[in-house]
Amino acid sequence: MSVNYTTVLWNTQKKWYDLLLWGGILLLLFSFAIFQIIFHPDITIETLIIRATAVAAFTLLHFILLIGPLCRLDSRFLPLLYNRRHLGVSMFLLALVHGVFSIIQFHALGDTFPLVSIFTSNQNYQSISEFPFQTLGFFALLILFLMAATSHDFWLKNLGPKAWKNLHMGVYFAYALIIVHVATGALQYESHPAYWALLVLGFALVAGMHLWAAWRERQKLAAQNVLEQAGFYEVGPVADLSENCGKPLFINGENIAVFKYEGKVSAVNNVCKHQMGPIGEGKIIDGCITCPWHGYQYLPENGQSPPPFNEKLTTYEVKVLEGIIWVNPHPKAAGTYIAPAKING
Amino acid sequence: MEATISILLLLLLVYLILGAMVALLLYSRGLQQIDEATADTGWGFKLLILPGLLCFWPLFLMRLFKQSAKTK
C-alpha cells in the first residue's frame, strides 16, 4: 500500500492459505506417484515427473479460474481471492518443471538445439490431430511466466493497473492454449474416455461459472433506475442502504460507490487503486472505506488512503433530498474533499 | 524454418542480456528514482522483480532517462 515494498507481506491468513495450497499440491503429486508405482510399476521416473506436474498444474489452473466467478456469486469465497497470486505463481512453477523436463526428455541430446527443436521437430502445423502440441505448451508457459514475473505489487504500480490487468487476463489465452495442447498431445495417446470427459468437464465448469456470474452481474446493474436533474442522478432511498455499507453504481460511464455512515453519505470511485476491486461492495471500518478484495482503505470524504499510504480515488458530489440520494457523476480530481451529504437536513 | 527460429532465439537472448545490464544499473542507482517505495528493499525483493525487469526493461530505461532529464 505504497509503504516500502517487501518481498512478501506475510500475515497469518497468507500463511494458512499457502499451507493449504501446497498441502493440496503435494497431496495430488504424491498420490499420483504412488498410484502410478502401484498400478504401473514399469513407468520411468521422467514420465512420472512430466505427467504428475502436468496434472497438478492443470488442476490448479481450474481452481484459479473458478475463484473470480465464485467471489462474484458469493462474497464468502473472497478469502480465496485474497492470496490468489500465490496460486498463480505456484501453478507457473509446476508448469515450469513440466515444461523443462519435457524439453530435456524429448528435445535434448540430439542434433538440434532443444528450443529450436520444439518448433521444428514436428512441422505438421496444417494438421489438427498431428498439430505440434508442444509449441502450444511453450507459448502457454511464456504467458504464465509473464504473469508470475509481474505478480508483485511493484508491477501493479509500475505497469499501471490497466496494463497490468490486461496482461493478467492473458490467463484465459493460456488456458485455451493448454486445452488444445492437452487435446492434441496427451489425448492423442490416451484413448480412455475418462480423459476427454475430464477435459470437457473442466472447461464446462470454468465457462459455466463465468457465464453464470456475468448473468448475475448484468441483472444487478439492470436493476438500477436513474433519473437525472441538474447534473445529479437519482440513486435511490437512503434507507435502502445499510449502515457502513456501500452501493456500486454505473452512471454515464462512471463507476461510482456510494456509502452511508454516521448519518452521512459520500461517493467515491468504485474501482480500488490496488487491483481494481469493487469498492462499493466493501464496508466502512474504523471510519475507512475498506475494499473487499485485499482490505485497502480510503477515507469516504476525500477518497484518500489514510497516512502513511497515498492512494487516492476520485470523488463525487452527493446530495440527500427528502430521503433520496443523488449523485453527480462528474468526477472531482482524486483526493478532492467533498462535504458528505447529511441524511437529516 | 530452423534458421528463422534460431535467429529469433538469438534476438531474444540479446534482449535478455540487455535486460540484465539494465537491471544491474537500476539496482545500483536507478530503481529508487523511478519508484520511491523500493528504498530499503532487500535482495529477496530485488530477486523477485528480476524476471520482470528482464522482460520490461525498455520501460524502466525510458523512465530513468526522463528522470535524469528532469533533474538536469
Added chain:
Amino acid sequence: MKKENPFYIGWQNEMAPSQRKFLKRRIIPIFILLPLLALLLVMAQRPFNGFSFDFGNVKTFTGIYHSTPVPVLEVLGEGERPGATEFLLLVGYGKFGAEGIMEGIEEKEGKLEGKKITLRGTQIQGDGKTLIELTEQENSLAKVFTAPAVQNPQKMARTEVTYSGEILDPKCYFGVMKPAEGKIHKSCAIRCISGGIPPVFRVQKENAPAEYFVLLGPDGEKINREILQHVAEPVQIKGMRTQENGWNIIYTNPQAISLLEE
C-alpha cells in the same frame, strides 16, 4: 445489502468463524477429491511395457561387428536364449546413431568390419530385441581379437510387401523411454532418427506378435531425413522385405510411404 455476509479483511489475523466454517465445508471435500482424481487418471491410463534400459550399468559385449546394413554386434550365447546367436543393434549416446562413433574408433584402430571385438555399452532390451548404447562413445572399444575378419553372410531373398504400421526409433522404443510411440513421443523419435538411429517400422497384426523392420532406401542407403515427417504416424509402406544380420529390413523408396487415413 441482502444477506449479511461476514466482511473479510485479509490482513487481519482471524477470519469470522462463520466464514471459516463456510470455507472448511468446501475445501475439505477438495482434499478428498484430489487423490480420487489421481486414481482415476492412473487407472484410465494406457499401460506401459516391461522393456528395459540398464541405465548406469555399463558392461561388455563380445561378438563380431557388422556395419551394414545397420551397425550390429553378432553375439553368441547372450540374451534370452543362451547358445543362440543374437544381433545387437548399436546406437550412440543421446539421440544419435552409432556410425559416427564406430567410424571414429576405426580411424584409430583400423577397420573392424567382420572382426571379433568387445564393446562397452548399456543394454536396451524389449520384445525379443536387444540394443547396445555406446555410452562411452569413442571409448567404447575394449578389445579387438586377432582372429581374421569374417565375411558377411549371404544375402537372403527379397519379397515385395505392403504393410501398415508406425515408424519408431528403436532406442527409445525398446526400453529407454515409456511411452516411445505415438504422438506424444513424436518429437523425440524425430530427433533420434534425425541423429542417425535407424528407423524401425513396427507392423502389428491382430493376435500376432509385432514384427520390426529397419527401413532403408532401395540401394541400402539411409533414408532418415526423408521419412522424418512420417515418424510416429500410422503409415503404409511398400517395399522389398528381407532379413540381414538378424534384423528384418524393408528396402523402400520414401515416396512409397503414405499416410493411413483413419
